[in-house]
Amino acid sequence: MELIFNTLLMELKKCKKNKDVPVSALLIDTNNKIVAKSFNSRQKKYNFSNHAEIRVLNKIYKKLKTKNLGDYRLVTSLKPCLMCITVIEQASIKKVLYYLDNIKCNYNRILTDITFEKIGSSKESTIFETELKEFFLKLRK
């Protein structure tokens, strides 16, 4: 799981130069092997749907030419937003592993069969949390 954490952290750092909220996502197969990775680039591309989760699903959709990605699990630094959850359902993903809770989303507004599992040590979650906090602090300056 250390490789998964490190890869997410490296991806998320790519958000910085475009002033995008630092969030990253990976797809892993049944052997926990990383098959695709991505980061949020909404601001970079001025595209609402460019969240890391949607981008990583689109990568594999394009590569495999199938929208049934049920054999994969999604891993994210931050729990996916409601828009992304809807797209994750479209891709038939059953399970999402995430490091940080998303306090900005009201999950009561959505009904989903997706299983969410919080993973990682508190140290790992704190690293992602610090990245987000620093980002929003800079925005206010």
Ligand SMILES: [Zn+2]
């Ligand atoms: Zn999202």
